[in-house]
Amino acid sequence: MTDGDGEWALPEDTEDVRAALVEWYEADHRSFPWRETTDPYEILVSEVMSQQTQLSRVEDAWHAFLDQWPTTTDLAAAERGEVVGFWSDHSLGYNNRAKYLHEAAQQVESDYDGEFPDTPEELSELMGVGPYTANAVASFAFDNGDAVVDTNVKRVLYRVFGVPDDDAAFEAAANDLMPEGESRVWNNAVMELGGVACGKSPDCDAAGCPWREWCDAYQTGDFTAPDVPTQPDFEGSRRQFRGRVVRALSEHGELALDELGPRIRVDYAPDGSYGRDWLRGLLDDLADDGMVEVADGSGSTVARLQE
DNA sequence: ATCCAGAATC
DNA sequence: GATTCTGGAT
Incomplete structure (x- = not known):
């Protein structure tokens, strides 16, 4: 066995464990608009927006995005x-992620005649769709996913x-635990549990956690969580300046x-250390990332968003 | 200060 | 394995 494998096993009374969670979820849960649709496109948009972004900030953007591009046909035709x-x-x-979503819509149009595939394997072929998102869309749109x-x-x-x-x-434990053929309610329920009862600082009793x-x-009082990779500082980072350019x-x-530079850094000076070369x-x-086009004219260089 | 429904690319 | 982005909540 590899380092880190300890003694662990899922409970014998798996059916009770499953029933407790589903009952807890169905009794009460947060309301999100994407939980009230089974349109795979609408689900995909919500999932891509939610990657590394807090759900509370996704809702307005999700409505606005679907208002502007209601279908994959509309999105695929956008620049x-x-x-x-x-x-x-x-x-x-x-x-x-915006670029990936745009390209995924074009794939659905060209490879699937505008109709989403309904298996995690096929969904994984869409740009920007990895294991998590493939199972999320398969589950929430088609009730046909594996455990997320x-x-x-x-x-x-x-x-x-x-x-x-x-x-x-x-992955093995998550799939062992998931009741066969109930991926929609199950994956919603597990993530709801992780979101409201078993977050970084847990809230077992107040949230009425069904798995106590x-x-x-809960028995030992040790609520250690797996390590999450720490991110480098955003302030002053290259990422921050890229975002300002876009x-x-x-x-x-x-x-x-020289019009763009001062909008990116207040200390921009054409020949300074943060100037034209930078x-x-x-x-x-x-x-190179497909975000921007740079055109060298006679004497001046201009930039714009691609296509 | 640290975190947040990940995935692709090099 | 490192990089890509944002801002509100904690």
Whole structure:
């Protein structure tokens, strides 16, 4: 066995464990608009927006996005720059995800004749759709997914059943636990538990956690959670300046280097250490990522969002 | 200060 | 394995 494998097993009375959670979820849970649709496109948009972004900040953006591009046909026909601009305007971060979503819509149009596939395997072929999102869309749209494994699920399995901090172990445990053919309610319920009862600072009694009687952590009082990778500081980071570039180009359409520079850094000086060369480096990276186009004219260089 | 329904690319 | 983005809540 590899390092980190401890003694662990799911309870014998699995059916009771399952029933307790589903009953708890169905009695009361948070209301999100994407829980009231089974449209795979609407579900996908909510899932992509939710990656690394707090749910409370996704709701308005989700409504606005679907208002602007109601179907994959509409989104596929949009220009990439419009979609990236929307992402930036709504402060959704990681605007590569806007590019992926746009491309996924084009794949659905071209590869699937506008109709979403309904298996996790096929959904995984869409750009920006990994294991988590494939199972989420398959579950919430078609009730046809495997267990989702995200940081919430890992934290719950780690605390309640002592599943070791290992991706393969989490996936196996999550699927063992999930009742066959009930992925929609089950995956909603598990993530609801991780969100309202078993967050970083747990709230077992107040939230009426249905798994207290089976929970290792509740018995021992040790609510340690798996390590989450720590992020580098955002303030002053390259990411921050990339984000400002995208926002400025979305707002103004097209800008020359020396018009753009001062909007990115107040200390921009064309020949300074943060000047044209530095800015050009940022723009070339963004161009490689498919976000920005840089055009060298005679004497002046201009940048704009791609397409 | 740290965290948040991940995934692709190099 | 490191990088990509944002701001409100805690």
